[in-house]
Amino acid sequence: MKKETSTPASPTTGGRKNNGVIYTCITLGFLLCLFLTGVVMLLTPDKAQSETENRVLAQRPRLTWSSLTDGSFMRDYETYLTDQFPHRDAWVSLRAGVSTLTGSREQNGVYRTKSGFLLEKQTPFDPSQLSELTSAIKSFLKKNKSLTGGMILAPNASLLLQEEMPYGLRQPDQQKQLKDIHAQLKGVDLKWVSCLKQYEGVDTHSLYYRTDHHWTTRAAFRAFLGLSKAWKLGAKEENYTFYPVATDFSGTLAATYGERRLRDTVEVCIPKESRGKYTVYYEAQGKKTATLFASEKLQEKNKYEVFLGGNFDKVIISTTANTENALLLFKDSYANCLIPMLTPYFSKIVVIDPRYFNDSLSAVMEETTFTHALFVYNANTFLEDRSLAPLLKSAK
Amino acid sequence: MLFSSATFLFVFLPLVLFCYFLPVFKKGSPESYEMTKKNLVLCLASLVFYAWGEPVYVVLMLVSIYFNFNITLDFQRFPEKMRRKKTLFIFAVIFNLFVLGFFKYEPFLIENINRLFSLHLKAAALPLPVGISFYTFQILSYVIDVYKGESEAQPSLLRFATYITMFPQLIAGPIVQYGDIEAQLENRTVTMQKFSRGVLIFVRGLGKKMIFANAVGAVFSEIQGSDVHALGAVTAWFGILCYTLQIYFDFSGYSDMAIGLGRMFGFELMQNFNYPYTAESIKDFWSRWHISLSGWFKKYVYIPLGGNRKGTVRTVRNILIVWTLTGLWHGAAWNFVAWGAYYGLLLLLEKYVFSAVLEKIPKALRHVLTMVIVVIGWVFFSAESFFSAAAYLGAMFGGAGFTDANTLYLLLSHGFPFAVMTACALGAFRNPPKFKNERTHLIVQAAGYAAVFALCVACLVSDSYNPFLYFRF
Numbered sequence: 001m002k003k004e005t006s007t008p009a010s011p012t013t014g015g016r017k018n019n020g021v022i023y024t025c026i027t028l029g030f031l032l033c034l035f036l037t038g039v040v041m042l043l044t045p046d047k048a049q050s051e052t053e054n055r056v057l058a059q060r061p062r063l064t065w066s067s068l069t070d071g072s073f074m075r076d077y078e079t080y081l082t083d084q085f086p087h088r089d090a091w092v093s094l095r096a097g098v099s100t101l102t103g104s105r106e107q108n109g110v111y112r113t114k115s116g117f118l119l120e121k122q123t124p125f126d127p128s129q130l131s132e133l134t135s136a137i138k139s140f141l142k143k144n145k146s147l148t149g150g151m152i153l154a155p156n157a158s159l160l161l162q163e164e165m166p167y168g169l170r171q172p173d174q175q176k177q178l179k180d181i182h183a184q185l186k187g188v189d190l191k192w193v194s195c196l197k198q199y200e201g202v203d204t205h206s207l208y209y210r211t212d213h214h215w216t217t218r219a220a221f222r223a224f225l226g227l228s229k230a231w232k233l234g235a236k237e238e239n240y241t242f243y244p245v246a247t248d249f250s251g252t253l254a255a256t257y258g259e260r261r262l263r264d265t266v267e268v269c270i271p272k273e274s275r276g277k278y279t280v281y282y283e284a285q286g287k288k289t290a291t292l293f294a295s296e297k298l299q300e301k302n303k304y305e306v307f308l309g310g311n312f313d314k315v316i317i318s319t320t321a322n323t324e325n326a327l328l329l330f331k332d333s334y335a336n337c338l339i340p341m342l343t344p345y346f347s348k349i350v351v352i353d354p355r356y357f358n359d360s361l362s363a364v365m366e367e368t369t370f371t372h373a374l375f376v377y378n379a380n381t382f383l384e385d386r387s388l389a390p391l392l393k394s395a396k
Numbered sequence: 397m398l399f400s401s402a403t404f405l406f407v408f409l410p411l412v413l414f415c416y417f418l419p420v421f422k423k424g425s426p427e428s429y430e431m432t433k434k435n436l437v438l439c440l441a442s443l444v445f446y447a448w449g450e451p452v453y454v455v456l457m458l459v460s461i462y463f464n465f466n467i468t469l470d471f472q473r474f475p476e477k478m479r480r481k482k483t484l485f486i487f488a489v490i491f492n493l494f495v496l497g498f499f500k501y502e503p504f505l506i507e508n509i510n511r512l513f514s515l516h517l518k519a520a521a522l523p524l525p526v527g528i529s530f531y532t533f534q535i536l537s538y539v540i541d542v543y544k545g546e547s548e549a550q551p552s553l554l555r556f557a558t559y560i561t562m563f564p565q566l567i568a569g570p571i572v573q574y575g576d577i578e579a580q581l582e583n584r585t586v587t588m589q590k591f592s593r594g595v596l597i598f599v600r601g602l603g604k605k606m607i608f609a610n611a612v613g614a615v616f617s618e619i620q621g622s623d624v625h626a627l628g629a630v631t632a633w634f635g636i637l638c639y640t641l642q643i644y645f646d647f648s649g650y651s652d653m654a655i656g657l658g659r660m661f662g663f664e665l666m667q668n669f670n671y672p673y674t675a676e677s678i679k680d681f682w683s684r685w686h687i688s689l690s691g692w693f694k695k696y697v698y699i700p701l702g703g704n705r706k707g708t709v710r711t712v713r714n715i716l717i718v719w720t721l722t723g724l725w726h727g728a729a730w731n732f733v734a735w736g737a738y739y740g741l742l743l744l745l746e747k748y749v750f751s752a753v754l755e756k757i758p759k760a761l762r763h764v765l766t767m768v769i770v771v772i773g774w775v776f777f778s779a780e781s782f783f784s785a786a787a788y789l790g791a792m793f794g795g796a797g798f799t800d801a802n803t804l805y806l807l808l809s810h811g812f813p814f815a816v817m818t819a820c821a822l823g824a825f826r827n828p829p830k831f832k833n834e835r836t837h838l839i840v841q842a843a844g845y846a847a848v849f850a851l852c853v854a855c856l857v858s859d860s861y862n863p864f865l866y867f868r869f
Contacts, residue, residue: 022835026592078403081407082402082859085402092857104809104810
């Protein structure tokens with residue numbers, strides 16, 4: 001492909017004339033390529049956002065004196081051209097395809113297993129940060145003795161699909177990380193739900209989306225059953241029904257990897273007894289609904305947002321359940337598909353996402369008399385979290 | 397503006413080519429009219445090209461061009477008054493070196509003065525104007541040649557400005573010596589064959605940069621970015637070998653693009669790389685790597701200092717001066733000085749101490765030895781400081797064990813492209829098998845380059861592909 005030959009001579013008789021046609025073809029082909037692409041770029045209407053990448057695309061920058069002299073106009077212009085490039089997705093797939101052909105097994109930090117699962121690369125974590133987090137949780141529960149604690153830390157798909165991972169890839173041992181966290185949390189009233197144990201006997205391929213980094217509703221349900229046992233809630237499997245709501249979910253990992261064909265099914269899990277018997281209040285947004293599902297999100301790219309409508313700082317769920325139990329839930333997005341399963345057992349659930357929550361936790365705790373406190377996180381997010389520990393410390 | 401950008405490929409280049417080849421419709425106009433228009437288009441386009449990346453420093457370049465244009469004309473105005481001529485010449489050289497020194501070396505100089513005398517002087521810390529090292533050297537070559545009478549001073553400001561600003565080689569060379577291009581500024585032709593050849597060379601360069609260099613570059617940054625104290629020797633070697641490939645394909649790719657673009661506009665620029673990684677000695681390596689720079693230093697520093705004609709001591713001194721300067725030219729930091737001095741010393745050893753031994757050992761062994769030296773040189777070149785270079789070298793020689801957790805995965809993921817690129821860099825495809833029919837050969841070649849170009853566009857578009865990661869919400 002790469003060679004440094006000198007200008008080809010054409011010694012053969014009659015060759016010169018024939019070759020002239022080829023020289024003309026090369027010249028015109030190249031020029032047409034440049035001109036036509038330029039014209040098509042100019043004429044194609046600009047898109048506001050990219051469906052596959054789930055982001056806003058750069059628009060034509062405005063020319064001002066200051067943007068010209070500091071060079072930002074030129075940089076923005078290049079971003080604009082490549083963002084709006086004709087058939088952008090096809091070019092990206094071409095690149096991803098070629099790079100896979102040459103043996104590369106990851107794209108942008110995402111790799112693919114033999115059974116077609118897309119997994120993100122795990123990063124090592126800072127142990128000192130973890131001990132700060134666990135001690136914050138422990139002192140929070142010590143200060144609030146009336147609370148029954150519970151913790152669900154969902155492992156990543158890569159822990160369950162270890163034998164399918166690309167040969168030679170060594171990742172931080174998440175099982176050991178989970179064990180360490182568990183050990184550090186002993187000595188307080190906190191029930192630890194081992195997801196790995198709950199997953200036993202279930203087909204591992206049904207526990208995570210192939211195209212997304214989240215767990216499926218099935219996996220969340222297994223974890224919920226474990227919690228029910230630990231807290232003696234008495235939930236029965238037959239009282240829950242699964243409904244598929246979308247079969248064309250292509251998640252974040254697929255977008256990062258440049259994979260365009262894989263699709264996942266999204267299911268919701270609904271407890272028979274509490275169907276429609278609750279109100280959901282998004283306090284900061286001033287929005288009240290009677291459902292934990294945002295069906296309009298099924299029309300959008302990120303269909304996982306059907307659960308709770310995405311992530312919000314604070315959501316208050318009031319149910320008609322005949323119980324004094326009230327639950328304070330700290331969580332990341334993994335909890336969103338699990339929350340509906342909890343509704344029959346608590347008259348009130350206050351859901352706090354510490355990454356967005358900026359109010360006073362003490363005020364929340366004065367408002368309601370909580371009986372239970374639950375932490376639902378993905379293990380990786382938990383290890384990297386920097387918002388939960390300060391929040392818990394701020395509580396009285 | 398970079399050649400490997402959508403703005404250049406699909407907006408700037410087609411527009412410039414269109415204007416450049418648009419004929420001048422005017423009956424009875426002299427032939428030189430056409431050439432003047434071509435130079436004007438090229439010169440204006442080059443200024444836009446430069447201003448696109450350096451909207452402010454373009455003024456500096458214009459001032460520099462105007463100053464040097466006038467002062468060289470003055471040389472000629474006083475042919476007999478040698479003293480006046482010499483004063484002007486020295487003034488011109490000092491002016492050019494001062495501009496380069498101020499923008500490139502001032503922060504480095506201040507930093508070292510502060511360290512030496514424990515002062516707290518503040519550096520101006522201006523950003524480095526792109527390409528200043530390249531165009532200053534071109535200007536110097538012109539000023540010196542005219543002073544010595546090897547070239548006539550260019551009477552046309554347009555032609556002179558075209559020579560200095562010519563966008564194909566403005567930013568990263570090759571450093572064109574004035575004498576090589578003087579005639580082409582006044583008269584040059586473009587034929588279909590020349591243009592199509594230029595297209596192929598350009599696409600080859602684009603491919604070297606976008607497909608090869610960027611791929612190994614990503615591997616190297618991943619390795620360099622990880623903890624150097626936990627880096628296994630195999631990984632460290634793999635990393636620096638990736639850098640070795642990256643810098644070659646990046647730089648020679650850029651030179652190819654410059655030469656290819658030059659051809660499209662009718663210029664014949666000199667070859668800047670000639671399979672440097674096939675070299676069998678350090679001297680051989682430097683006659684194949686960045687040829688235009690080594691040639692410049694030889695002609696304008698080494699030979700004026702006396703070269704090798706004034707005894708061993710002077711030769712040793714001259715070699716060390718040239719190589720320290722070469723190192724410094726590449727960057728204002730001690731690791732670059734160390735890198736330059738390293739080559740100076742090795743060249744001396746090769747010349748005076750081991751020449752007899754080297755002649756006896758087999759070619760293949762000489763090649764391996766040379767490459768080991770070159771690769772170790774790149775450690776200093778790629779590092780951010782002298783100390784991080786030392787730390788990396790430690791890892792290469794087993795400071796943190798033979799392998800680490802990532803070694804196998806890295807080798808498996810990137811081994812194949814790495815092997816292909818190594819083969820290319822070693823010249824395995826230098827003389828590819830030719831089809832009997834020359835025509836078939838050309839068609840296959842053109843189709844291959846079309847595929848390379850398509851892949852380059854894919855890389856260009858993908859590099860901006862950054863899905864919004866709503867991971868941590």
